[in-house]
Amino acid sequence: MPSIVKRCPECGSLNLHHNKEKGEVICRDCGLVIEDKMVDFDQEWREFDSEAAARKRRTGAPMTYTQFDQGLGTDVGRKADLYKFGGKAKNKFFRLRKWQQRISTAIERNLKLALSELKRVSSFLRLPSSVEEEASRIYTLAVQKGLVRGRSMESVVSGALYAACRRHDVPRTLDELSEASNIEKKEIGRTYRFITRELGIKILPSNPADYIARFASALKLTAETQSRSVEIIEEAQAVELTSGRGPTGIAAAALYVAALINGEKRTQREVADVAGVTEVTIRNRYKELLDKLELEKEIKKIKKKKV
DNA sequence: AAGACGAAAGTGGTTGA
DNA sequence: TCAACAACTTTCGTCTT
Numbered sequence A: 001m002p003s004i005v006k007r008c009p010e011c012g013s014l015n016l017h018h019n020k021e022k023g024e025v026i027c028r029d030c031g032l033v034i035e036d037k038m039v040d041f042d043q044e045w046r047e048f049d050s051e052a053a054a055r056k057r058r059t060g061a062p063m064t065y066t067q068f069d070q071g072l073g074t075d076v077g078r079k080a081d082l083y084k085f086g087g088k089a090k091n092k093f094f095r096l097r098k099w100q101q102r103i104s105t106a107i108e109r110n111l112k113l114a115l116s117e118l119k120r121v122s123s124f125l126r127l128p129s130s131v132e133e134e135a136s137r138i139y140t141l142a143v144q145k146g147l148v149r150g151r152s153m154e155s156v157v158s159g160a161l162y163a164a165c166r167r168h169d170v171p172r173t174l175d176e177l178s179e180a181s182n183i184e185k186k187e188i189g190r191t192y193r194f195i196t197r198e199l200g201i202k203i204l205p206s207n208p209a210d211y212i213a214r215f216a217s218a219l220k221l222t223a224e225t226q227s228r229s230v231e232i233i234e235e236a237q238a239v240e241l242t243s244g245r246g247p248t249g250i251a252a253a254a255l256y257v258a259a260l261i262n263g264e265k266r267t268q269r270e271v272a273d274v275a276g277v278t279e280v281t282i283r284n285r286y287k288e289l290l291d292k293l294e295l296e297k298e299i300k301k302i303k304k305k306k307v
Numbered sequence B: 001a002a003g004a005c006g007a008a009a010g011t012g013g014t015t016g017a
Numbered sequence C: 001t002c003a004a005c006a007a008c009t010t011t012c013g014t015c016t017t
Helices: A054-056 A079-084 A087-102 A104-124 A127-145 A151-167 A175-183 A184-197 A208-216 A223-238 A247-261 A269-273 A277-293 A295-307
Strands: A016-019 A024-027 A033-035
Touching: A016 A175, A104 A127, A104 A151, A104 A175, A127 A184, A151 A175, A151 A184, A175 A184, A184 A223, A208 A223, A208 A247, A208 A269, A223 A247, A223 A277, A247 A269, A269 A277
Parallel strands: none
Antiparallel strands: A016 A024, A024 A033
């Protein structure tokens, strides 16, 4: 596996975790995020072994959904699209394909615009190309199913991006999407729910720990605090403290506590701002954490030290 | 004076009759 | 379709550092 970074600059460890989906390299020993905006080295496309034909076709430049005319046009509805659909949806898909050929020019126009908007937003958020690719694919499917009708193109783009982020465990908050696209948070959430439902895309609730690296670096917290807060989240999950709660709130509270314990206190306000939740939510989660976990002693220890 | 705390009322979405 | 409900927010007064 090609990698630019060989050693953790913080602790010198060679035990690095290269997460290509997130575009991050993390040191397994000290938790330092060494590179979080790296290039994605992988092929953007996976081979699906059920599709021998698709493999044959795949010579020359890689097909990509981020370019409206490459592999699209009258060729929309390639078999690779079907890999996540069942038999019922397949028939539908073939019908749509026929349709598609008739109105392909209109769709091409739409896609051209939409995909450039998608690129703009995704580069604003510095998303890895795998996510951009996925979002393009989702958007393309949405257009083919006519889901954009009655909705603004931009909001569907944002919804597709949000869904792609979630699928790749590289979650961005709705606030971030909203800031990047100038679409209201509500609207993005609405279209996100709509298109994932209509396209039958299953998305698991995101893991609070996925937010830690980003929040922590925004708050300039040390690697120890980071890994500490991930531990806290894991403990909390073990006691079922996390289900049904907003993942960002949990991440924020864990980070807040970890910072407190490690003597790098940040105010609730600061943490709340980067996590996109309110102080109240942090307090609530924080209180639950103290109740259920054995953290009170540690915090008291810190307090005594100060006095 | 700033930060932390918590009560109360409001919001938008989900669920179940 | 509507009401109950959970999670979260906003707002605001009070306590702590």
